Amino acid sequence: FRVFFINKEYVQATEVSSTEFFISTGSEVQRFGNNFIVYNSDGIKCVNYKGEQIWNEAFQMQKPLVDVAGDIVAVADYNGGTIYVMDEKNVLGKIDTGMPIRKFKASGNGYIMAVLDGTNNTPIYVYNTSGDEMLFFNTTMKGFGYPLEIAISQNGMIGAVSYLNVDKGSFYSTVGFYNFGEVGQNYQDNLVSSYIYQGALVPEIKFAGNSKAVAVADNRIMFYSGDQMPRSAGESLLSEKILSLYEDDKYVVLFYDSDNSEHKYKAEIYDYDAKLKDKMYFDIDYTDVFFDNNRIVLYNNEEVLIHVIGGKDKFTGSFDDAILALIPTSSPKRFIQVTPNDIKTIEFN
Numbered sequence: 001f002r003v004f005f006i007n008k009e010y011v012q013a014t015e016v017s018s019t020e021f022f023i024s025t026g027s028e029v030q031r032f033g034n035n036f037i038v039y040n041s042d043g044i045k046c047v048n049y050k051g052e053q054i055w056n057e058a059f060q061m062q063k064p065l066v067d068v069a070g071d072i073v074a075v076a077d078y079n080g081g082t083i084y085v086m087d088e089k090n091v092l093g094k095i096d097t098g099m100p101i102r103k104f105k106a107s108g109n110g111y112i113m114a115v116l117d118g119t120n121n122t123p124i125y126v127y128n129t130s131g132d133e134m135l136f137f138n139t140t141m142k143g144f145g146y147p148l149e150i151a152i153s154q155n156g157m158i159g160a161v162s163y164l165n166v167d168k169g170s171f172y173s174t175v176g177f178y179n180f181g182e183v184g185q186n187y188q189d190n191l192v193s194s195y196i197y198q199g200a201l202v203p204e205i206k207f208a209g210n211s212k213a214v215a216v217a218d219n220r221i222m223f224y225s226g227d228q229m230p231r232s233a234g235e236s237l238l239s240e241k242i243l244s245l246y247e248d249d250k251y252v253v254l255f256y257d258s259d260n261s262e263h264k265y266k267a268e269i270y271d272y273d274a275k276l277k278d279k280m281y282f283d284i285d286y287t288d289v290f291f292d293n294n295r296i297v298l299y300n301n302e303e304v305l306i307h308v309i310g311g312k313d314k315f316t317g318s319f320d321d322a323i324l325a326l327i328p329t330s331s332p333k334r335f336i337q338v339t340p341n342d343i344k345t346i347e348f349n
Contacts, residue, residue, distance in 0.1 A: 010315035010348035021051040029324040070108035093129040111156030162202040234274030
């Protein structure tokens with residue numbers, strides 16, 4: 001049965017049920033656990049697959065930025081001074097930073113790591129959902145460098161910062177890991193480990209759970225492990241330009257322009273032991289990606305690709321109605337499709 005299921009290809013997607021739900025023009029939709037969020041410059045709300053509103057938070061932002069970590073979502077305006085934090089059931093709190101926000105990341109327990117714009121430096125703060133400052137440290141170009149990217153573990157105990165530094169006409173990047181618990185109190189600025197990469201930019205760094213992390217430079221992918229003092233767990237040199245990256249607790253996928261004339265894109269899927277698990281070619285101009293058990297799902301406004309990792313494509317095709325979000329369910333054959341006018345349950349067969 002398992003072999004049959006893995007090798008079975010879906011030939012069509014059938015609508016099982018539909019609930020009317022209107023999404024206004026200009027709103028963004030994003031997967032959020034088993035639900036989805038809808039947001040625009042006037043506010044953000046969480047909706048379930050039945051079209052029922054779970055919570056709603058009003059605000060005024062020029063361009064809201066959203067970060068989802070497990071069942072936590074945080075939203076803030078670039079250059080704004082407030083970060084809203086919610087889970088799948090409630091609005092948890094509001095954080096007033098007092099300084100313009102440059103970047104922020106949420107953890108699975110609601111802690112928020114934020115890069116702010118100081119007068120003579122670039123401070124990095126960690127807040128809890130009540131808005132209390134749990135930790136902060138300052139960065140300068142003369143010191144560690146400018147923070148290009150940040151990440152925080154799911155339990156909020158480990159933070160990572162990718163810094164860019166320029167020295168005498170050359171540049172290098174430093175990836176630093178910070179422990180926000182008791183172990184980190186024994187180190188200056190809670191910095192427990194760091195790694196220098198000469199002549200490399202590291203614009204991407206992400207955590208998978210509490211003890212694994214991945215960073216991507218313009219010439220390599222680096223893996224780290226450890227729930228207190230993350231250490232290098234391997235790396236792989238890259239010869240092609242990365243278009244984008246996506247990760248979950250088990251896999252990391254890197255997207256490239258294809259080196260095969262018959263296809264537009266190429267994807268390489270790694271595990272956190274730095275082992276290449278799969279390579280796939282495809283043509284969809286994807287706007288969202290997610291892993292579902294041992295499958296990877298890519299889609300855009302019209303098309304969907306479902307691929308078994310280490311196996312074959314299970315489905316490649318288009319839907320009749322626009323896809324604003326595609327959400328997996330407990331059944332591997334069923335997904336929730338959010339359109340501009342309704343919420344559909346779709347079954348592949």
